[in-house]
Amino acid sequence: MSLFAELKRRKVVRVAVVYAATSFALLEAADLMLPRLGVPDWSMNLIVGLVVLGFPIALIMGWALELTPEGVKRTDDLPDPATPEAAPALLGKRTVFLAALLVAVGIGLGAGWFLKPAVEDPGEAPVPTAATTAADDAVQAATTTAAADTADEPDKNTIAVLPFVNMSANPDNVFFAEGIAEELLNILAGVDGLKVASRTSAFSFRGKDTPIPQIARELGVRHILEGSVRRQGDRVRITAQLIETESDTHLWSETFERDLVDIFRVQEEIAQAITLALKDVLGVRQVSVAATTTDLTAYELFLRGRTRFYQRFGLDEAIADLRSAVERDPDFAEAWAFLGAASFVVGNGGYPTELDRARLMDEAGAAVERALALDPELATAMAVKGQLLTRNRDPAQIVEGLQLLERAASRVTADSSAPLWLGLSLLELGRVDRALPYLEKANALDPLVGINQGYLGIAYVTAGRAEEAILLGLRSQELTGSVFWSFQMLIELVNSGAEARAYELLGAMLAADDLNPVDRQFFTEMQLAISDPAQRDAVFVSGEPGADEVDRFRAVVKDLMFRNGARAISMGDLRVSQLMLTIGAWLPSLGWLREDPALYAYMDRIGTVGFWELDGFPPGCRPVDGPAGRRLDCSGYGQ
CATH class of the missing domain: 3.40.50.10070 (TolB, N-terminal domain)
Structure with a gap:
């Protein structure tokens, strides 16, 4: 007997056809019904996998077994269907029933396996320590406080x-x-x-x-x-x-x-x-x-580039996608806007790239200008242009940049970038009163974004709300793994005499599981310096010329924390130190820094003094001439 004839005799071909038809119907039904039932999205993939795995099982059982009026029997035990003694074949409903039964059993067993609850090995449970308990309590408090802001029943709209x-x-x-x-x-x-x-x-x-x-x-x-x-x-x-x-x-x-x-x-x-x-x-x-475009390929390139931009991952690829999108459709305004945004965040530093940063900054400016020419109301393009202008060190352009950021932040959008950028710019300019509403808006729009929590925390500590700031700083660390924002809280606590509270905050920061060894050593040194002032000079790096960027940043933190401001101010060329200085100068306890002539000279170099002369000096501050040069008199600051 030939193989095909034997397959026909054993009903394998019919089982295969019935199984395929049944599986197709099952998958189509599942594709329509599962979304309406609210089951997890991976359920469809699970069903497809089980159906595929069940196919060879159905063929094997179809070869070996046959459903007869007397029950299921081995195929070899049945009489040849060509003989008169053969029982009437049950190839229709019974074969369909057998195939459907096999599919159902396979899905049931597979679902039972995949959906069973995981059992933890009690021997693997970590033993809590005092440090981790303190950190957990602090983070829990931060989470509870953040949740309290939205504890009211959310609006129906x-x-x-x-x-x-x-x-x-x-x-x-x-x-x-x-x-x-x-x-x-x-x-x-x-x-x-x-x-x-x-x-x-x-x-x-x-x-x-x-x-x-x-x-x-x-x-x-x-x-x-x-x-x-x-x-x-x-x-x-x-x-x-x-x-x-x-x-x-x-x-x-x-x-x-x-x-x-x-x-x-x-x-x-x-x-x-x-x-x-x-x-x-x-x-x-x-x-x-x-x-937004009639070129569907350009649209797909735009979607891919924008998604990568939002994820802040593969930004060079995002820029390439967006460049290709605008090459295909030069009138695609949104693609130009996001090309400008991606080029700006990479060119401005902070993200790895193989591209030339200076060229990217030029491209960012050209891209947003093109976007605004096509659509003057694009919030993304306005925000990027505003950022570019506020960093030009020209007082008039700083004013124009803030106005653009205000327009962008007023737009109805689900993107918190514009209010965040505006609030941060105002914070650096000493306008804490104007910065707070925008930073609160950014955090309300994006409560699970760590940088929004962190910069709002800095604004709160600058406004004298230290405990709220600490909770936000810990929450930002939980979301991002970065401790950058907590440095401002530490500086204020130590300078205001709350050294015991600063020591506790460092303990919570040290308890983080993902803390890298470099930061862990630095925080340990800071705790030692707080507990024993005689050890301060011994445990901190000097920040002398030639030190790497991390060492220089640490020196700035040390100098601001322990009232040794001259060396910190001389490091204004370091970008991250610039942020520490321009924001740290407005902490309530750092009056010595606000009124130092060296800080005034630095603010003059970066265009801030010129902006103050156009827009007004920070509340409670005015320029005065002194023996060491022009400086701020901030005797009314914070009153």
Whole structure:
């Protein structure tokens, strides 16, 4: 007997056909039903894997077994179907039943395995120490305080858009999926009366199994939009669902399958459906979405470049994508704006690059000028241009830059960059009173972004709110792994005589698990210097010329903390020290630094004094001439 004839006799071919048909129907049903049931996004991938794994099992069982009126028997025990004694074949319903049963059993066993709760080995549990307990208490207090700000029930007109899951076979389409979610977030942010959580905070839950109600609590929203994107060639399927988080119920869910050319139309349909679902809260709202480009390849390059920019990862690749996007469509205003933004953050330092930083800064300026020529109201372009102007050391341009940042910060957007940049610029200029509202706005927009928490903490300690500042500094360290923002708190505590509190804060910072050895040694030295002033000169680096950047930064911290300001001021050429000086000068206890003629001369060199002459000096301060040169008299500062 031939192999094919034997396969037919054993019903293997029919089992394979039935299994394939059943599996296809099952997958199509799951693709439609799972999003509406609220199951985790990875469930579809699990089902696909189990169906594939079940196929060879079905073939083996089809070869070995047969379902008969007398029950399941081995195929070899059955009479030849060509003989008169053969029982009537049950190749229809029974074969379908067997194949479906195999699929169900496989899925049940696989789901039981993957979904069973993990059992921790009690022997692996860490033993808490006094230091870790203190740090945990401090971080818990910070988290509790931050949560207290949003403890009130979130408004019904609040929503967060989570990153959409890439359901395509090509992993590179993750940029497309997240880009679509970002587009919807930006569209919804423009709906009058609807408050939208910032992209950075909402997207921080990417790849996590955090329950929806917990996400809503942390973001302070009442509704969550989540979904998935599957792309095949020029066709795209977008599934989206709107969840009311207080009751954890689905208000709306729908699947859109369109040609890629209709992508802007789909975005409009989804946004309109959401506003209709919330009409009792918002009233009737009409949403319209204009195509930002007619070149779909340029649009995909833009989505990928913008996503990389927001993630602050692969920024050189982001710049390359955005350059390609504007080369394909020179009238693509948003692509020009984000090309300027990416070029600025890389050119300004702080991120690794293989590109020339000076050229990037030039390109940033040209890109935002082009973006504003195409669309004068683009908030991203206005904010970047404002940043460029405030760093030109020209007083008139500093004023113009602040005005642009104010315009950008006033726009309805889910991006906290503009208010953060504006608040930080004002803080460096000594205008703490004007900086605080913008830094609070940035933190409210993006409460899970560490730099927003950190810079608000610096503003609070500058305004005399040290305990609130400490909690924010610890929270920023928890979110970013950086201790940069806590240095300002330490400087103020020591200079104001609260050395015991500074010692406690250093203990909490030392308890961080991910603290690198260099910082750990430095904090230990600082604790020693606080507890024994005689040891200060011995444990700190000198900061003499030739020291590396880390040593010079440490010297600035030491000098500001222990009232040895002359050497710190002479280091104004170091960028990070410049930030420490220009912000540290406004700490309540550093009057000796504010009134030092060397600081006045430094502020004059970077254009700050010229700005003060145009816009007014910091409250409580005025310029005076003294034996050592012109300086600030800040006798009324803080009053």
